[in-house]
Amino acid sequence: DAGSAPPRDVRLRFESARARALAALGDSTAAAARLTRAAEKEGESARLAVALAEVHLQARAWSQAEAAATRGIAREPTDPELRVLLARARIGRGRYAEALQATDGVEGRAVRIQRAIARYRLGQWAEARAELEKTGRDGKLPAEAAVWYALVDVAAGRADRALPLLERLV
Helix, strand or coil, rough: HHCCCCHHHHHHHHHHHHEEEEEEEECCCHHHHHHHHHHHHHCCCHHHHHHHHHHHHCCCCCCHHHHHHHHHHHHCCCCCCHHHHHHHHHHHHHCCHHHHHHHCCCCHHHHHHHHHHHHHHCCCCHHHHHHHHHHCCCEEEEEHHHHHHHHHHHHCCCCCHHHHHHHHHC
């Protein structure tokens, strides 16, 4: 009955979790449809936009992921997670300069990694390296940043520096 319905935030968390499980099982179409129905029924929210963008990114549906992230940013303009998702979608579409624009003014490791990937794809190896260096703490890089660091070194003609870094990761 209407009096015992779960609160809206619980319903949205359930829909998000259910959709992510469907996507993990390989049914990203059903996952996206479920999130779209939830948005129509409950109203679009930034959290639903995050889940939908992630589902589309997992399916490599770059345009749909970009649209979902953009809708989420319209609702939560300062959310760095949505900026990262938008940058990832734009990188997937080969729109590297726009990926950098999506992360302007936002800080964080995930943001820096996406900025580095975009700069790498643009051939801006020194700038990519500078972005990656900013992800380190206490002289240590996150594993994803270290991998990109090695790729930047290889692209910049310094493969001899990349190999020891990758061997340390192993």
